[in-house]
Structure formats: structure tokens, C-alpha cells
Amino acid sequence: MRIEDEIKNMIERKDYDFWEFLKKAYENNIKLDIGHFILLNILIGVDDLYHKLSEKFGEEEARKILERNKIFAKNSDFISGEFLKDYIDRKSRVAVHNRIKDLKTLGFKIESKSGPFGGYKIVGYPEWFKK
Numbered sequence: 001m002r003i004e005d006e007i008k009n010m011i012e013r014k015d016y017d018f019w020e021f022l023k024k025a026y027e028n029n030i031k032l033d034i035g036h037f038i039l040l041n042i043l044i045g046v047d048d049l050y051h052k053l054s055e056k057f058g059e060e061e062a063r064k065i066l067e068r069n070k071i072f073a074k075n076s077d078f079i080s081g082e083f084l085k086d087y088i089d090r091k092s093r094v095a096v097h098n099r100i101k102d103l104k105t106l107g108f109k110i111e112s113k114s115g116p117f118g119g120y121k122i123v124g125y126p127e128w129f130k131k
Contacts, residue, residue, distance in 0.1 A: 003069045005076060008047025011038055011087065020128055021106075030102045035088035039099050042087060043110065043122040052070075071131050078111070078119030096120075 025032045046066070053062035066072040072079045082091040088095060097112075100120055104110055107126025113119055 002065060003065070003071070004048055005040070006045070007087075008072075010041050010049075013041045013045065016130060020115050021074055024126075025102075026126060028105050032102075033077060033099075035090070035095065036099050036102060038088050040108070040122075041098065042084060043079065043108075045122065047122055050077065073113070073117045073119040076113065076117055076119060078113045078121050080119045126130065 012039075017127055023034065050066060053065055056062075057065070063072060063077055065112050067074060067076075071079060071083050084096045085091075085093050088099070090096070100110055100112065107128070109120060109123050109124030111123050
């Protein structure tokens, strides 16, 4: 399993109801861009990848693998803001934070951890979203 290939597949995921997503964004006055979808895909995909790696290698080794690939923040199971920033092609982590805030408004449960070793992880989904 190549981590780079797994990430590429995550980003290109399109198996959820786009129109329902747009409707919920419209109802909440959120202006979506492709960055919202990329971040959501990565949050979901990395969580799935972490569980897959954990089953194969154990949680500690899975975390280290994702940390070595600069996906997880140091000594954490949170996805690095720097990693996410690069995938939405922005220079500032504020761009990531703003999109995460929008996803939370739509009902996604995303934990945030601030600081240099901080990041994000998805812990729940809105009822309308079918993972």
C-alpha cells in the first residue's frame, strides 16, 4: 500500500450526494468551493486509512506511519493543518480553519487541536450525510 496513492484516491472521492450537500450549504448560507470537498474527503479517508493500518500494524505503528508521511501532526492522531493546507492549494492554515468551520456548521463533528502539533479529525457525521 502506497500512502501517496491512497491520498490521491481520497481526494477524488465522489460517492456522496452532491445536491444534498449544496442544499444544506445553501440553507446555512455557506459558499462552497472545491476545498470543502477536498478537506472532507481527506478527513474521511485518513480516518479510514488509519483504521486499516491499525488493524494491520497496531495503532501505535499506524500513527507513526501517518506521522512519517506528514499526515498526522507530531505525537498525535490529528491530521496536520499544514498537510491539509497543501491539498487545497492555499498559503494559510486560516483557509483550512474557515472551511473546517463551514463543515462543522453543516453538522460534521470535527475535533480541532490548536498549536504547532495540532490538527483536525472527523468524529461524526450529520444525519443527512451518507458516508
